[in-house]
Amino acid sequence: MKLDLLVIAAHPDDAELGCGGTILSHIARGYKVGVVDLTAGELGTNGSAELRAEEAAEAAKIMGLAIRENLNFRDGFFVNDEPHQLAVIRAIRQYQPEIVIGNAVSDRHPDHGKGAQLVAKACFLAGLKKIETYLDNEMQAAWRPKNLYHMIQSNYLAPDFVVDISDFWDTKMDAIYAYRSQFFVPGQVNEPTFIATPEFIHFLEARAREFGQSIRTRFGEGFVRDKQIGVNNLFDLL
Numbered sequence: 001m002k003l004d005l006l007v008i009a010a011h012p013d014d015a016e017l018g019c020g021g022t023i024l025s026h027i028a029r030g031y032k033v034g035v036v037d038l039t040a041g042e043l044g045t046n047g048s049a050e051l052r053a054e055e056a057a058e059a060a061k062i063m064g065l066a067i068r069e070n071l072n073f074r075d076g077f078f079v080n081d082e083p084h085q086l087a088v089i090r091a092i093r094q095y096q097p098e099i100v101i102g103n104a105v106s107d108r109h110p111d112h113g114k115g116a117q118l119v120a121k122a123c124f125l126a127g128l129k130k131i132e133t134y135l136d137n138e139m140q141a142a143w144r145p146k147n148l149y150h151m152i153q154s155n156y157l158a159p160d161f162v163v164d165i166s167d168f169w170d171t172k173m174d175a176i177y178a179y180r181s182q183f184f185v186p187g188q189v190n191e192p193t194f195i196a197t198p199e200f201i202h203f204l205e206a207r208a209r210e211f212g213q214s215i216r217t218r219f220g221e222g223f224v225r226d227k228q229i230g231v232n233n234l235f236d237l238l
Ligand SMILES: [Zn+2]
Pocket: 010, 011, 014, 109, 112
């Protein structure tokens, strides 16, 4: 299946937190969007890999993803080496996305910066036809996505552009709350980790409002990219 937009991120819930509104806004415009999670998030203090997989499937349904799969790399310990790059290359060639969104280029959780570098490298290498990969015993065609953007996660990074997600904020939060084991849900007992507190949800909203305010909308998601932004039509800019 060919996708328009593919999010490839370290942990199930990174996509929802970092770019859930952007995913929803593009699905609403008719684009096909998928998520490939690199790990099952098995090192998370609350919940388990199994529970997280159920939650990720529920969030995928809420967002209307065309596909969601998990590469089952080791949470916390995956590295940016050839076997991991080949696995990501295989996914990129399988779904042939025009745009890839990866993790934040640097962040509090070391898997995020590491995931960003791994995905950046795989996006480039996937376009080299002399790197051979196979799916169901068939050699895959080379494919390089047109653009790679990086989400902004816990640490503040100045965005290169901001997507208006005002109409999708509530559904983004529904998708985040699908991860009942990870976030603060009143009446539920979770260990109060960095993300399992009411403050974290306030922080998420504050960040989205700040990015939204910067483009004069209610809510926004910011992105970083490694090259200049080009436009054909000045009227496409908000
Ligand atoms: Zn994460």
